[in-house]
Amino acid sequence: MITFKNIFINVVIIILLTTLSSSSFARVIHSERSLYRNIIVEDKNDLRCLKFNVKSSKTNQSCMLKGEPDKLVFNYTKLVFSSLLMIDNPKNVLIIGLGGGTLSNTIHQLYPTAKITNVEIDPAVLKVAREYFSFFENDNITSLVQDGRIFVKREGIKKKKYDWIILDAFNGDYIPEHLLTKEFFEETKKILSANGIISANTFSISQLYNHESATYYDVFGDFINVSNQENSNRIILAGHQKLPDSALIESRIKLLDPQLKKFGIDIKSISKSMVSTKDNIDWPKNTKVLTDQYSPANLLNL
Amino acid sequence: MTSKTNALIYFLAFTSGFSIMGIELLGGRILAPFFGSSVHIWGSIITVFMLSLSFGYLIGGKLSTKNASLTRYGLIFIFASITVLPVALFSQPIMEFIFTRVEDSRYGSLLASTALFFIPTIILGMISPYSVRLLVTDSEKSGQVAGILYFVSTLGSALGTIITSFYMVLAFEVNNIIIGFSLTLGILGVLAIAVHKSLASVPSTPSQLAVK
Numbered sequence: 049m050i051t052f053k054n055i056f057i058n059v060v061i062i063i064l065l066t067t068l069s070s071s072s073f074a075r076v077i078h079s080e081r082s083l084y085r086n087i088i089v090e091d092k093n094d095l096r097c098l099k100f101n102v103k104s105s106k107t108n109q110s111c112m113l114k115g116e117p118d119k120l121v122f123n124y125t126k127l128v129f130s131s132l133l134m135i136d137n138p139k140n141v142l143i144i145g146l147g148g149g150t151l152s153n154t155i156h157q158l159y160p161t162a163k164i165t166n167v168e169i170d171p172a173v174l175k176v177a178r179e180y181f182s183f184f185e186n187d188n189i190t191s192l193v194q195d196g197r198i199f200v201k202r203e204g205i206k207k208k209k210y211d212w213i214i215l216d217a218f219n220g221d222y223i224p225e226h227l228l229t230k231e232f233f234e235e236t237k238k239i240l241s242a243n244g245i246i247s248a249n250t251f252s253i254s255q256l257y258n259h260e261s262a263t264y265y266d267v268f269g270d271f272i273n274v275s276n277q278e279n280s281n282r283i284i285l286a287g288h289q290k291l292p293d294s295a296l297i298e299s300r301i302k303l304l305d306p307q308l309k310k311f312g313i314d315i316k317s318i319s320k321s322m323v324s325t326k327d328n329i330d331w332p333k334n335t336k337v338l339t340d341q342y343s344p345a346n347l348l349n350l
Numbered sequence: 351m352t353s354k355t356n357a358l359i360y361f362l363a364f365t366s367g368f369s370i371m372g373i374e375l376l377g378g379r380i381l382a383p384f385f386g387s388s389v390h391i392w393g394s395i396i397t398v399f400m401l402s403l404s405f406g407y408l409i410g411g412k413l414s415t416k417n418a419s420l421t422r423y424g425l426i427f428i429f430a431s432i433t434v435l436p437v438a439l440f441s442q443p444i445m446e447f448i449f450t451r452v453e454d455s456r457y458g459s460l461l462a463s464t465a466l467f468f469i470p471t472i473i474l475g476m477i478s479p480y481s482v483r484l485l486v487t488d489s490e491k492s493g494q495v496a497g498i499l500y501f502v503s504t505l506g507s508a509l510g511t512i513i514t515s516f517y518m519v520l521a522f523e524v525n526n527i528i529i530g531f532s533l534t535l536g537i538l539g540v541l542a543i544a545v546h547k548s549l550a551s552v553p554s555t556p557s558q559l560a561v562k
Contacts, residue, residue: 083389169388195386198455226382340383341523
């Protein structure tokens with residue numbers, strides 16, 4: 049039975065909850081509508097998060113601890129650093145998809161002389177990263193507002209090479225489909241230096257997981273999946289010529305462990321969650337490869 | 351015009367509406383590898399489609415004043431079919447050519463969509479006014495005929511948009527869908543001509559005279 053009393057109590061509870069959540073839990077300190085999405089910056093105690101579209105927790109794009117800005121908050125950002133077990137001292141880093149600029153900031157601190165190029169399609173994201181997430185640029189760090197696909201294609205024509213390419217342009221609810229095709233990966237491979245590595249942050253669940261794997265495999269051959277059980281993120285490491293042997297990995301862990309500690313990255317435990325697809329193919333052989341001609345990635349990810 | 355040929359004309363107008371929007375929607379997919387998926391890509395595509403449709407209406411209307419017939423109507427479809435084909439066959443070299451010469455992806459995408467879609471969409475735009483000419487026998491009813499025609503062809507556009515974007519891209523490659531549109535338009539054009547020829551061989555009815 050719905051009575052006026054019930055409704056009254058419900059209304060009171062809702063008002064209480066909303067005031068509570070806005071005062072002591074999360075506070076929106078900036079919101080804007082960009083060409084591509086709604087951008088929300090939210091503060092929750094010491095935690096500051098960049099959100100796209102809605103104020104729910106699963107749409108966090110990037111977070112930082114204001115008191116400890118060096119500490120990485122997200123698991124997936126930490127997993128990206130598994131790439132460093134595959135290469136030595138990256139000198140040219142390309143990041144597609146800026147978010148809060150956390151990756152760029154961290155990599156610069158690790159390798160101050162490395163050239164870092166950030167490519168972001170949305171000028172508003174770049175602005176917000178600078179203003180609210182202490183994303184910084186200098187002689188070695190540049191950022192460009194451009195579609196990642198166009199940038200990569202033009203760099204290919206200019207014969208540019210990068211030794212660490214990070215693909216981070218997907219967010220939880222939308223995949224730019226032209227960045228998940230065989231042709232795009234081939235263009236990316238073209239600008240990867242001989243000893244370089246590509247790290248892709250992907251959210252794929254459902255059917256898309258198989259299509260994505262098949263597409264990477266088609267272009268790069270065996271790749272490495274890095275993920276941990278607790279969340280649905282996976283990082284794909286691809287483009288390496290051969291797998292480093294365990295001795296090399298061990299020595300890299302020894303070298304990196306103290307440097308990565310301050311960012312909250314436990315490289316030792318991350319190294320244990322790296323699984324090569326060699327003898328470990330977990331998708332059906334006949335899975336269709338995604339191409340510019342066939343790339344319904346968002347429909348496959350439903 | 352018999353009611354059967356009228357139905358055929360409505361069906362053809364429906365299909366052309368369906369194809370126009372199906373092709374326009376795939377335009378975004380075709381341009382993305384070279385010009386990205388920024389909002390200005392859609393700006394380029396929609397501009398070119400609207401512009402060429404407007405020219406198509408003008409030319410189609412003009413054309414319908416001289417010896418309008420179902421055969422000529424069918425020829426428009428066959429021309430449309432032929433000019434749609436390069437979208438599937440030559441889009442890569444055309445876009446590559448523009449991509450390497452134009453840095454700014456706004457003008458690059460505008461040029462590319464002009465090169466790919468301008469001509470076929472003009473021809474597809476000619477169909478609406480030409481259909482009105484073939485369907486109207488009584489000026490009292492011309493508004494109603496035009497209304498039904500817009501209804502049918504715009505309904506086709508709505509279905510062409512949703513079916514292409516929801517289902518066809520999941521089942522087929524982009525080029526195959528384009529070729530499918532081209533074949534459909536071509537076959538319907540031949541059908542219109544065949545129907546006209548078969549009607550011409552029987553004694554003409556008063557309604558046929560009205561077309562002359």
